[in-house]
Amino acid sequence: MLDKPLPNAPFYEIRLKGHLDSQWASWFDGLTITLEANGDTLLIGPVVDQAALHGLLKKVRDLGMPLVSVVQIQVLDSRQNDLEKEKK
Amino acid sequence: MAYPLLKTKLHIPNLRPSLVPRPRLIERLNQGLQAGGKLTLVSAPAGFGKSTLVSEWIAACGRPVAWLSLDERDSDWVRFISYLVAALQTIQEGVGEDFLAALHSPEVPSAEAILTALLNEIATIQGCFALILDDYHVIDSPAVDQALAFIIEYQPQHMHLVIATREDPHLPLARLRARGQLTELRAADLRFTPTEAAEFLTRMMNLPLSEQEVATLDARTEGWIAGLQMAALALQSLALQEHSDNARFIQSFSGSHRFVLDYLMEEVLEHQTSEVQTFLLHTSILERLCGPLCDAVLGSSSARGQEILRDLDRANLFLTPLDNERRWYRYHHLFGDLLRQRLGKSAELPALHLRASRWYEENDDLSAAFHHALAASDFERAASLTETAWQGMERSFQPTAWLGWVQKLPPAVVSSRPWLCVQMGWAYSDVGELEASETSLQAAERALAEMQEMEAFKALPGTVALIRAGNAQIEGNLAETVRYAELSVQLAPEDDRLTRAQAAITLGFTQWAVGKVEASLKAMRTWMDDMQKMGNHMYVIASAFVVADMLVGLGQLGEAEKALQQTIQKAEAFGQEAEVVTAHHHLGLAMLAHERGDDDVVAQRLQTVADLGQHTTLIDWPYRWGLAQARLKKSAGEWEAALKSLDEAQRGYIKNPIPILQPVDAHKARVALKQGRLDMAQAWVRERALSVMDEASYMGEYEYLTLARVRLAERSFEGVGPLLERLLALAETQERTGSVIEILLTQALFYQLQGNQPQALAALKHALTLAEPEGYLRIFVDEGEAMQLLISDFQHLRRAQPLLGYIDRILAYFPQPVNDELQYLHRAQVQVSKIQTPKSRNFVEPLSERELEVLKLLRSELSGPEMAERLIVSLNTLRTHTKNIFNKLGVNNRRAAVRRAEELDLF
Numbered sequence: 001m002l003d004k005p006l007p008n009a010p011f012y013e014i015r016l017k018g019h020l021d022s023q024w025a026s027w028f029d030g031l032t033i034t035l036e037a038n039g040d041t042l043l044i045g046p047v048v049d050q051a052a053l054h055g056l057l058k059k060v061r062d063l064g065m066p067l068v069s070v071v072q073i074q075v076l077d078s079r080q081n082d083l084e085k086e087k088k
Numbered sequence: 089m090a091y092p093l094l095k096t097k098l099h100i101p102n103l104r105p106s107l108v109p110r111p112r113l114i115e116r117l118n119q120g121l122q123a124g125g126k127l128t129l130v131s132a133p134a135g136f137g138k139s140t141l142v143s144e145w146i147a148a149c150g151r152p153v154a155w156l157s158l159d160e161r162d163s164d165w166v167r168f169i170s171y172l173v174a175a176l177q178t179i180q181e182g183v184g185e186d187f188l189a190a191l192h193s194p195e196v197p198s199a200e201a202i203l204t205a206l207l208n209e210i211a212t213i214q215g216c217f218a219l220i221l222d223d224y225h226v227i228d229s230p231a232v233d234q235a236l237a238f239i240i241e242y243q244p245q246h247m248h249l250v251i252a253t254r255e256d257p258h259l260p261l262a263r264l265r266a267r268g269q270l271t272e273l274r275a276a277d278l279r280f281t282p283t284e285a286a287e288f289l290t291r292m293m294n295l296p297l298s299e300q301e302v303a304t305l306d307a308r309t310e311g312w313i314a315g316l317q318m319a320a321l322a323l324q325s326l327a328l329q330e331h332s333d334n335a336r337f338i339q340s341f342s343g344s345h346r347f348v349l350d351y352l353m354e355e356v357l358e359h360q361t362s363e364v365q366t367f368l369l370h371t372s373i374l375e376r377l378c379g380p381l382c383d384a385v386l387g388s389s390s391a392r393g394q395e396i397l398r399d400l401d402r403a404n405l406f407l408t409p410l411d412n413e414r415r416w417y418r419y420h421h422l423f424g425d426l427l428r429q430r431l432g433k434s435a436e437l438p439a440l441h442l443r444a445s446r447w448y449e450e451n452d453d454l455s456a457a458f459h460h461a462l463a464a465s466d467f468e469r470a471a472s473l474t475e476t477a478w479q480g481m482e483r484s485f486q487p488t489a490w491l492g493w494v495q496k497l498p499p500a501v502v503s504s505r506p507w508l509c510v511q512m513g514w515a516y517s518d519v520g521e522l523e524a525s526e527t528s529l530q531a532a533e534r535a536l537a538e539m540q541e542m543e544a545f546k547a548l549p550g551t552v553a554l555i556r557a558g559n560a561q562i563e564g565n566l567a568e569t570v571r572y573a574e575l576s577v578q579l580a581p582e583d584d585r586l587t588r589a590q591a592a593i594t595l596g597f598t599q600w601a602v603g604k605v606e607a608s609l610k611a612m613r614t615w616m617d618d619m620q621k622m623g624n625h626m627y628v629i630a631s632a633f634v635v636a637d638m639l640v641g642l643g644q645l646g647e648a649e650k651a652l653q654q655t656i657q658k659a660e661a662f663g664q665e666a667e668v669v670t671a672h673h674h675l676g677l678a679m680l681a682h683e684r685g686d687d688d689v690v691a692q693r694l695q696t697v698a699d700l701g702q703h704t705t706l707i708d709w710p711y712r713w714g715l716a717q718a719r720l721k722k723s724a725g726e727w728e729a730a731l732k733s734l735d736e737a738q739r740g741y742i743k744n745p746i747p748i749l750q751p752v753d754a755h756k757a758r759v760a761l762k763q764g765r766l767d768m769a770q771a772w773v774r775e776r777a778l779s780v781m782d783e784a785s786y787m788g789e790y791e792y793l794t795l796a797r798v799r800l801a802e803r804s805f806e807g808v809g810p811l812l813e814r815l816l817a818l819a820e821t822q823e824r825t826g827s828v829i830e831i832l833l834t835q836a837l838f839y840q841l842q843g844n845q846p847q848a849l850a851a852l853k854h855a856l857t858l859a860e861p862e863g864y865l866r867i868f869v870d871e872g873e874a875m876q877l878l879i880s881d882f883q884h885l886r887r888a889q890p891l892l893g894y895i896d897r898i899l900a901y902f903p904q905p906v907n908d909e910l911q912y913l914h915r916a917q918v919q920v921s922k923i924q925t926p927k928s929r930n931f932v933e934p935l936s937e938r939e940l941e942v943l944k945l946l947r948s949e950l951s952g953p954e955m956a957e958r959l960i961v962s963l964n965t966l967r968t969h970t971k972n973i974f975n976k977l978g979v980n981n982r983r984a985a986v987r988r989a990e991e992l993d994l995f
Contacts, residue, residue, distance in 0.1 A: 018347035027429045039345035061225075061254055062425055064134035064314060065347060 009046035012053060013073050016041045017066040028056060040068060093174050096376065096410035100155040100220075101143045108280070108288045110141060113273060117145045120271025121218070126243050127264055130252040132275040134422045135314025135349075138252040139222050141278065151248075152179040152217045159375070163229035164489065165199075166191055169206065172219075176210065179217055184209040186702070199231070201739065203238045216246045223421075224253035233258040240264070279311030293320040295327075301338050308342045314422055318352035321405065325359035353426045356405070367396050368406070372427035373440050373463070375456070376410060377417045384447035385440055438464040445469065454480075458493055467501045471508055478511040487515035506535040506545055513555050522559045529555060550580030550587045557594050569598045589618040600638065601747040603786025603822045609638045626666060629659050630706060633672040634746065641749075643825025645680055645862040652676045671700035671709060675716055682720060685865035685901050690720075710740025718755060723870050725903075727763045731756060750790040757794050761801055762872075764992045766934060769798045780807030784814035789827055793834050800841055808838055829855050829867060837871065840878050849882055853891070856882075860894045868898050880906045935976060935994065942969045943994060947986045 014031070020041045022033050029052070031045035047053045053070075060067050120128050130138045146153045154175040162168045169191060173184040187205050227233070237259050240249060251257060264270035280288060285306040289295050297305075309315030319341070326337055337355075344351055357365055371382045379394025386393070397417055401407045406423040410416040419427065431437070441464035448457035454477040461470035474493045481490040494502060494512055502508055509532035516525035529552050536545055553576035560568035576591035596611025612635055619627040632655035639648035652673045659666040659673075678693035701713055714737025721730035738752045753772055760768035778795045782788070792815060799808045812835045819827035832855035839848035859867065868875055876899070883895050899906075935943065945955045956966040974980055977988045989995060 016347075018350075019345040020347050021350060023432065024350075024429060026433055035345070041347070062134055062421065063347075064136075064312065064349070064422060 009048045011045065011073050012043075012047045012056075013069075013071050014043040014056065014060070015068040015070075016043065016060060017068055020065075028059065031056075044073070093171065094376075096416050097157045097159070097171060098155060098175050098178055099157070099410050099412075100146070100153065101139055101408060107140065107144060108284050108292060110144070110284065113141055113277060114145050114148070116273065116277075117141075117271065118149065121149060121151075121248055123268070123271075124245070125271050126240055126249060126269040127259075128248065128250040128271040128273075129256075129261070130250070130273045130278075131254075131256050132273070132278050133254055135312060135317075136275055136278040137313040138278065141273070142220060142222070142250055142252050146218060146220065146250075149218065152215070153220060154179050154217065155220045155222065157222045158224060158226050160226050160228070163227050163232060165229060165231040165235055167489075168227070168229075168232045169202065169235065173206070173209070175219065176213065180213045183213055199235065200238070203235055204242075207239065207242050207244065210247055211244050213246070216248070218248045218250055220250045220252070222252045224251045224257050225255045227257075230258070278313070280306065280313055280316060281311065282306050285311065285316055288316060289320055289323075293324065295320060295323050295334075297323075297334065297338075301334065304338055304342050309348055312348065314420075315348040315352070318349055318356060322352050322355035322359075325356055328359065349422065349426055353423075353430070357430070363392075364396065364400070367393075368400075368427055369431045369434075370436070370440055372419060372424055372431055373437070373460075374444060375418065377407075377419070378415055381444070381447050381451075385443050387439075387443055438466070440464075442466055442469075445473075449473065462496055467498055471497050471501050471505055475505070475508050475511065478515075482511075482514065482518065487518040491515050491519070503531050504535055504538070506532045506539065506548055509535055510548060510551055510555070513552065517555055517559050517562070520562070522563065525555065525559055546581050547584040547587060550576050550578075550584060550591070553579055554587055554591050554594070557591065561594060561598065566598055566602060570595060573598065585618055585622055589615050589622075592618075597747065601787055603789075603818065603824060605638050605641045605822065605824055609635065609642070612638065625662050626669065629655055629662065629666050630669050630672075633676055636673070636676045637746075640680075641824050641826045643827075643829060643858065643862060645683065645864070649677060649680050652680075668700050668703040669706055671697050671704040672706055672712060674700060675712060679716055679719065682723070683866045684863045685869075685897075707742045708746065711737045711742070714738070714740055715750075715752075715755070718759075722759060722762070723866060725762075727759050730759050734759070747787060749787065754791045754794045758797065761797055766798070766801050769794075769801065773798055780811045782811075784811070784818045786818065786822070786824070786827075789815055789819070789831075793830060796834050796838065800838060803841070805838070805842060812838060825858055829859050829864065832858075833867065833871060833875065836878060837874055840874060845881070848878060849885070852878055852882055856891050856894065860891060865898055865901050869901050869903075876902050876906055935973065939969055939973050939976075940994065942966065943973055943985070943989055946970070946973070946982050947989075947995065 017040060019035045019039060020033055025031060025033050028043050029045075031043040034042040034044060036042060043056075047056065057067070057070070117128060130142060132138055143155075146155075155178075156171055156175040158168075158171075162171060170188060173188055173191075176183050177185075184206065187202075187209050191202060221236075236257070240259065243249065261270060265272075282303060286299070286302045289297055289302055289305065305316065305319050309319060322341075323334060323337065326334065341351060357368070360368070367382065367386065370386055371377055374381065374385065377397060379391070379397060382393035382397065383391050394415075397407065398414065401409060401414060401417065406419050406427075407417045408420055410418055418424070441460045445457045445460035445464060445466070448454070448460060454473055458470055458473045458477070461467075461473055470493075474490070474497065477493070478490060481487070491512070494508070494515075502512070509528050512528035513525045513532060516522070516528060532548065532552060536548055539545060553572045557569050557572035557576055560566075560572060573591045573594040577588055577595075580587040580591065592611055593615040596608040596615065598608075599605075599611065600608035612631065616628050616631050616635075619625075619631075632651055636648040636652050639645075639651060656670050656673050656677075659670045674693045674697045678690050678697060681687075681689035681693065697713075701709055714733045714735075717733035718730045718737065721727075721733060734752050734755050741752075753776070757769040757772040760766075760772070773795055776791065778791060780795065780799065782792065784792065792811060796808050796812055799805065812831060816828065816831045816835070819831055832851045836848045836851040836855065839845070839851060868879065879895060879899055883892070883899065941959065942955070945958060948955075950958065952966060953963060956963045959966065961969075970982075970985075974985055977985050977992075979985045979988050
């Protein structure tokens, strides 16, 4: 759904306990998956609205993965471009 | 049953032999049950063994259990309640059967009324029982949450509710906790203790593990049951290999940061044959699995589906059986998600969904077929399935659910399909959204204009016109109703008999509503002939009661009786389905007999009706039954009971095209007049904003006759005479003799009250002449004493010899003989042509506030001087008040005054 994110969609960082393979990215609507050394997984990307955010959290809930935090983040344009590139 | 219920949703999950006993949890659950708590909440993330624990507990709790596994679609609260009742029926057959019918009627009663009825149904269940709602987290609906909160609040003592969920439900948990009515088990309680983990891995799964290894696995999975189970499966499949090395596996697993299930799933999958791997991945798109369906989805000719499912079940891999025959399964939710994630956006995905959609269509599950077509992005197919589903869903009154399907289709697909747009117009009309209906009909016309090939759409314009006629009818726009209904008849092709017949009957009902009863009767008979030719016997049988209603309006009681009797006879040939519908007809005959004073027949018919009415499928049964009861009770002078029946009729009313000729509130106003509660009747007049100056109409006739009676009770005669004349002229022009008789009687009372005896008797004579051939009795007798006096005056004057026998019969049917004293007074007054007439007992002049105070004291044991003292007035003043009260109540002593006041509910 988020193949073409709205230019102004806010970015979110969802922190989960346990590493997820990058192939989970499509399961989580195209968010970028980053693995932290401490064993956490960060899902980062644009989330169009609150309903979409809750949908994502429901997916986390249904996997039984422990949810650590959810934050809205400011993304610099360059970083956003990087993320877009990464996805391609 | 409107929803095809999936029995598998009511299946209590089977206990697996490898279950770890969990006495500490069972003990806590039992305590909650025995302490009489209302609710047990098992709230924990996926994979904590909630369903397993609950099913183990209830197997041993010694109570009957109703189980309901919820899915997303149960967020539709009508569906939720339907399944709830179906679950309850697994412990007591037939419970809530009538209730379900009401739930699926086109106009669903208020939520509170439904829930109250449901609680009453629950109360009828014998003995203590538990109701389990599994997977409550899938419910995303405030309406369902509220319904459940209501049920919990008023839950009968013998019911215990258990909710298993991944997130806390929106229920007043804090309040239940504070009242000690809630037992809770949460993740911390549910996770395996090290001892339980050891029990599970070494004893149940038979794995040769050291204590240290068990501890490592338990620590890595943190007692998460799904994790431990997967670990065990991974170890089992490892054991099948030649050089299995548990230690290395456990070490690398515990050293990895990977999400527990992700890691283990790969291990488990890797050790399956490629056939099983493909099977698992490809069938993961299915919500429920059975052999043939899996074969269809895999596109394999080997038909090994059922076999593989059995093997997986036996190997304890991912599957939950959904029935005792082990025919239907589903993947454990968590593993299903993992499999689907691995399948990803595979290029094969659309093909898999398409094959599932086809299989479901062939197996008559259009809903599942539709959802898979959507998932396959085959919108044309999805749209075509939606068109196919319409008829069945409309018939079972599910326009809202059907519209939900349409909304999932791309607008461009919808607007290119004329019939789909027409069905939308119909569905929106059914749910009362007339603007949306019209928009859809216009879309249908636009889509039709684009079509090259017209054969498939030749019936469309007539249908569109018919829906527009129906919409105009709902809006009360008679002119438009007629215009479109006529247009529909004109446009519908010769062979579209159903549309033509429906348009004709729409016209017929419109004519009825404006009082052209003869014409509507003719339309009705034509329609019935058409239906008969089409073989729709049920319609023909059901319609006879409408014919009888029309005949009664025309004052043809004998014809009405004949029509009903013939239909009852005819129905016998069509079995029970037809027989139950004749509850209406038997009731109609009972009411005709009531009118004619044939009390034995009334009793006999009502007995038949009591039985049939329980099973009738005609939606307006509760309404008709309530009205009939009210009429019988009114005749018996049981005013309160009559009001109660009227309320029941009102509550039971379901919107239908039959015009409401006698609104319930007008009936109530008439009862209020009988009770001497003039103020209530006046309040009704104000509320309805009725005026004696208004235009006469058939639809308003009953209300205006009621208005006239209120004005008579007030003794404010202005405008009443002309109003009655206008009503009479309309009824006479339209030859509605039933109406004419009632209007004439109202006129007679009007003249009588004004002391205009000659006019009163003339009106009465006219009414008697019309009523005599049909044998009306009640219409006179229920008017009470005033009418009795007038008729006996008529008899006394011997003005009309041929009517004397009939008059004798009427007078004999009054409950009491004419009150001599009243009659004497009456005659005396008539002779001197006084303007004032005696007060009929039916009309009580309102008491002043002071008089009401005195009246209350009259009921006490106080003596006269004591009362005067209490009221701080002189004894003389008290006497004046008392005298006034006696006059107004038409009594002459204290005791009678109190009794009369009690009757009138003045205290």
